[in-house]
Amino acid sequence: xxxxxxxxxxxxxxxxxxxxxxxxxxxxxxxxxxxxxxxxxxxxxxxxxxxxxxxxxxxxxxxxxxxxxxxxxxxxxxxxxxxxxxxxxxxxxxxxxxxxxxxxxxxxxxxxxxx
Amino acid sequence: xxxxxxxxxxxxxxxxxxxxxxxxxxxxxxxxxxxxxxxxxxxxxxxxxxxxxxxxxxxxxxxxxxxxxxxxxxxxxxxxxxxxxxxxxxxxxxxxxxxxxxxxxxxxxxxxxxx
Numbered sequence: 001x002x003x004x005x006x007x008x009x010x011x012x013x014x015x016x017x018x019x020x021x022x023x024x025x026x027x028x029x030x031x032x033x034x035x036x037x038x039x040x041x042x043x044x045x046x047x048x049x050x051x052x053x054x055x056x057x058x059x060x061x062x063x064x065x066x067x068x069x070x071x072x073x074x075x076x077x078x079x080x081x082x083x084x085x086x087x088x089x090x091x092x093x094x095x096x097x098x099x100x101x102x103x104x105x106x107x108x109x110x111x112x113x114x115x
Numbered sequence: 116x117x118x119x120x121x122x123x124x125x126x127x128x129x130x131x132x133x134x135x136x137x138x139x140x141x142x143x144x145x146x147x148x149x150x151x152x153x154x155x156x157x158x159x160x161x162x163x164x165x166x167x168x169x170x171x172x173x174x175x176x177x178x179x180x181x182x183x184x185x186x187x188x189x190x191x192x193x194x195x196x197x198x199x200x201x202x203x204x205x206x207x208x209x210x211x212x213x214x215x216x217x218x219x220x221x222x223x224x225x226x227x228x229x230x
Contacts, residue, residue, distance in 0.1 A: 004157070033217060045158075045205060045221035091157055101146055101165075101209055101217050102173065105157030 002027045004094050006106035013082045014114050020067075021077045021109045023092030033095045034068070034075045035103070040088040048090070051075065079111075087113045116141050119222035121206050127228045128196040136191040136225050138206030146209045147189040148173075148219065149181060151202040158205060164189055196229045203227070 003026045013019035025034070036048040051059045051068050058066050063080045079086055092106040122137045138147065145166050150158040160173030164183040178200060180192045189208075193200060203226050207219040 035218070037221075043203065043224045043226075045207075045224075047218060047220070050218060093157075095217055101211075101219070102160055102163065103148075103158070103207075103219055105159075107155060107157050 002029075002094065002096055002104050004092050004104050004106035006092055006109050008109045009107070010110045010112070012112045012114060013079075015082055015084060017082055018078060018080045019082055019111065021079075021090050021092075021111065023075045023077070023106060025073050025075065025092070025094045025104075027073070027094065027096055029096040031096075034066075035093045035095075036064070036066070036075075036077045037091045037093060038086075038088045039091065039108075040085075045091075049077070082113045084113050084115060087111060118142065119206055119208055119220055121204075121222040121225050123225060124223070125226045125228075127230065128193075129230055130197060132196050133192070133194050134196065134227075135193075136204055136206075136227075138189045138191070138208075138222055139187055140189075140206075140208040140220075141187065142208060142220065143186070144208035144210055144220075145186075146211065146219075147183065148207045148209075149179070149189065149191045150205045150207065151175065152205060152224075153202050161191065161204075196227075198229045201227060201229045 032053045034051045038046045049061045067076045089108045091108045093103045119140045148163040149161040162181040164170045167186045206222040209219045
């Protein structure tokens with residue numbers, strides 16, 4: 001079975017500091033795609049960053065970067081210079097590809113950025 | 116571009132009533148999805164469609180039906196609502212599988228309360 005595990009239900013960070021959110025996944029596929037989505041209080045699901053499994057280089061989007069460890073099946077999200085607007089639920093998600101493109105989500109990590 | 120839109124934003128139903136949730140996308144995406152989000156859980160796939168006129172079951176399809184008569188629209192129906200269907204419903208769309216084109220873009224969600 002393909003699963004995504006986020007072991008940190010809640011986290012807190014001070015404004016301007018760095019925080020890392022953890023995610024592990026399980027799959028027997030060799031080609032897949034990993035995503036981090038952000039869900040602020042508005043409930044809108046916003047794509048933060050994505051990573052193709054065949055790429056060794058870690059993806060980066062401004063203050064957001066990932067640490068992708070394929071052998072360990074780990075995909076953590078690092079947020080640098082945290083801002084109040086980063087307060088949200090963060091979901092790790094995974095697509096194994098194939099004909100359906102079905103996303104499998106973790107249970108989420110609620111991040112609170114403190115002033 | 117409006118992206119992915121959902122109608123209505125909020126609805127209250129009585130047990131046994133029926134309703135239809137509408138999802139529309141203007142990105143010419145082939146694939147469309149319906150998810151539900153419950154407290155403490157990530158999003159779970161209800162039904163999906165890989166093209167106009169085609170639909171398939173996801174992880175939690177019971178109690179729901181869908182139709183994709185037009186490429187840009189994906190309807191989710193509840194024939195006889197139950198309190199267990201109280202949830203937030205998200206629609207998403209994507210191009211075909213793989214890489215950046217497989218990224219799913221989400222609507223703003225519909226909050227449904229079944230009494």
